[in-house]
Amino acid sequence: MDIALPLLIVRLVIGLGFASHGAQKLFGWFGGYGLAGTGGFFESIGFKPGKLFAGAAGASELIGGLLLALGLGGPIGPLLIIAVMVVAILAVHLPNGFSSAKNGYELPLLYAMIAVAFAFVGYGAYGIDALLGWNTVWTPALEWAAVGLGIVGGLLNVAARRKPAAQPTATA
Numbered sequence: 001m002d003i004a005l006p007l008l009i010v011r012l013v014i015g016l017g018f019a020s021h022g023a024q025k026l027f028g029w030f031g032g033y034g035l036a037g038t039g040g041f042f043e044s045i046g047f048k049p050g051k052l053f054a055g056a057a058g059a060s061e062l063i064g065g066l067l068l069a070l071g072l073g074g075p076i077g078p079l080l081i082i083a084v085m086v087v088a089i090l091a092v093h094l095p096n097g098f099s100s101a102k103n104g105y106e107l108p109l110l111y112a113m114i115a116v117a118f119a120f121v122g123y124g125a126y127g128i129d130a131l132l133g134w135n136t137v138w139t140p141a142l143e144w145a146a147v148g149l150g151i152v153g154g155l156l157n158v159a160a161r162r163k164p165a166a167q168p169t170a171t172a
Contacts, residue, residue, distance in 0.1 A: 007124035008071070014114050015069025018081060022062025025054055045091055046161040053157070060084045068118060071127015074138035075146030078115035082147060085112035086154025091161060115150070119143050 024032020032038070035051055038058065043050030060080040067077030085108040093105035100106040120143050122135055129135040 002125075004125035007121070008126040010114070011071055011118070011123060011127070012069050014111070015065045015067070015077070017065070018111060019062050019065030019069065022058045022060070022065060025058030026062060046163045047091070047157075048162055056157075057084050057087070064115075068115070068123075071123030071129055074122070074129060074134065075119035075143050078119035079146040079150040079153070081115035082112050082119075082150025083153035083157070085109070085115070086151055087157045090154070090158045116147055119147050119150075 020030050021032075023029040025038040026035055028034030028037070033041070035054055035058070038054040039050035039052075041050070042048075042053045042057075047053035061084055064077045064080030064084070067073045068081065088108040089105045089112070093103060093108055096102050096104040098104045098106050120140075122138065123129055127135070129138075
């Protein structure tokens with residue numbers, strides 16, 4: 001069976017879904033909070049300045065998702081997705097355990113693993129890379145480098161985070 005059509009369907013669903021998360025953060029579309037609201041949340045979890053981190057996360061999600069959906073740029077879209085999901089897992093979801101029902105890391109881990117798969121498998125015959133003949137440009141070394149940069153980029157973002165100060169407890 002030719003796998004180009006299933007790859008296209010998965011790319012469109014995951015890529016456009018991921019891009020919509022970026023549009024929520026950047027523009028407030030699809031029920032999102034926009035840059036100001038998302039920036040406030042980012043500040044509350046220690047990413048300061050919040051708008052800067054929110055803008056970077058939103059842009060990475062929007063661009064990474066669109067690159068994935070279009071089948072363009074080889075492992076660049078997956079690199080951006082992986083970086084954002086590493087931050088989401090470590091800064092928000094990890095303390096809640098695995099299950100997405102309890103706001104755990106299940107969903108961001110799935111997004112990251114799908115991105116890893118596309119970084120290595122490629123986009124198939126129905127992507128812009130194939131149309132332009134760029135699908136042969138992406139060597140295994142570049143694919144590994146992109147996945148590694150995504151992980152390291154996410155870890156560096158988490159390292160830049162300043163954990164919020166503990167709130168003083170009231171004493172009677």
